[in-house]
Amino acid sequence: MAIVRSYGPVLFLCFASALAAAPKTVWDGVFTPAQADRGLAAYSAQCSRCHGEDLHGSGNVLIGAKFMQQWREDNLRSMYTILRDTMPRNAPRSLSDAMYLDIIAYLLKVNEFPTGTADLALPDTANILVVGKEGPAAVPDFALITVSGCLGPMKDDNGSITAATEPVRTRQPDKSKGDEFTIAMAKSGGTRTLALMGVQYNNEGVVPLHRAEVKGFLIRLPAGNKINVTSMQTSAEACTP
Ligand code: HEC
Structure with missing residues (x-):
């Protein structure tokens, strides 16, 4: 029992050092090409019939200016939570965590953010900000x-x-x-x-x-x-x- 209890402070230290990690942005190469490919497969199976193979369906929200307007100055944890809780529109929460993350990787790739050497993992997402090419900008009015x-x-x-x-x-x-x-x-x-x-x-x-x-x-x-x-x-x- 004493051994189990002693994990408390250790976990706290890990947590504290995670807090200290410098924030990243989507320009830092936060997913791999392989992950984006898996995301494409999941997207085609689960999302494309409403959002289109070219991502321009259902209000054009997944690509270009609308995608950036919706997510800029927000983090990927927030994107993950919204995707999980609202999509696919007819069956929210029906995919695995890994599939939602793969789809985010795919969306980042088609929105022309660079790939990196490690897969996007759930614990990292809170610390990764979506920012435009010009870097962090002012949060939109009324956000x-x-x-x-x-x-x-x-x-x-x-x-x-x-x-x-x-x-x-x-x-x-x-x-x-x-x-x-x-x-x-x-x-x-x-x-x-x-x-x-x-x-x-x-x-x-x-x-x-x-x-x-x-x-x-x-x-x-x-x-x-x-x-x-x-x-x-x-x-x-x-x-x-
Ligand atoms: C049954 C149709 C349907 C399916 C399947 C579907 N979506 Fe959607 N999605 C919509 C509609 C409709 C909207 C609202 C568009 C708007 O606001 O103009 C939407 C909005 C969104 C948004 C914007 C967030 C929001 O809350 O407005 C994202 C991101 C998104 N979908 C991602 C996905 C992903 C990823 C998948 C696959 C896992 C998926 N969708 C599957 C219909 C669907």
Whole structure:
């Protein structure tokens, strides 16, 4: 029993070092040609009858400008989760993890991202960002985003978050749970300040002047960016805004 328990800290260390890994982008060669070929076979069998052999069917969402608009500044974990939970449209979650990952590799290949020497694996996906040729760009206006930083005082409907990370896209408007929140709180060194609105609806259990995760819709304004808050949560760590 003691031996089993001693795995706890070891696992935690592995997890902590995974956190420290530098983020990658889809330009870093994150899948292999063989994986994309397997993805083509899976795509032909499972997706092409709606999306077309040339990927231009069903609203053209899998290739070119629409593909980039939908996924840029988001990570591959998010793409995997959406694919798994919504596709094939008539039978969500019906493929294996490996097949969904192979299909993502295929979609990256047809969207002209470079191949690499290792297959795309599920644990890597959260750390790989989709960015355009020009590199990371501003998240589109009104996109659902998440930031980590220091929550300031709140008054009426309004608040602010300082020392905040660059907003990144999320598909999940609610508070993140477990490891995801730990990862959000491990992100430090941000330099952004964002105004918050809608805080009075979303402040259950929230402690001002603590490290916080804030999610919501990004609103770009000449005076500075604002978040229309969908969820907030704070950690035990106090901070000075
Ligand atoms: C029965 C038809 C059908 C099948 C099979 C199907 N799709 Fe779709 N898919 C759709 C439709 C319809 C849309 C919505 C298009 C739009 O928004 O204009 C869609 C949207 C998507 C999107 C955009 C995400 C979103 O939520 O809007 C992705 C990515 C996608 N499909 C991937 C796949 C993949 C990968 C497969 C195979 C595993 C697959 N689809 C199989 C019909 C299908």
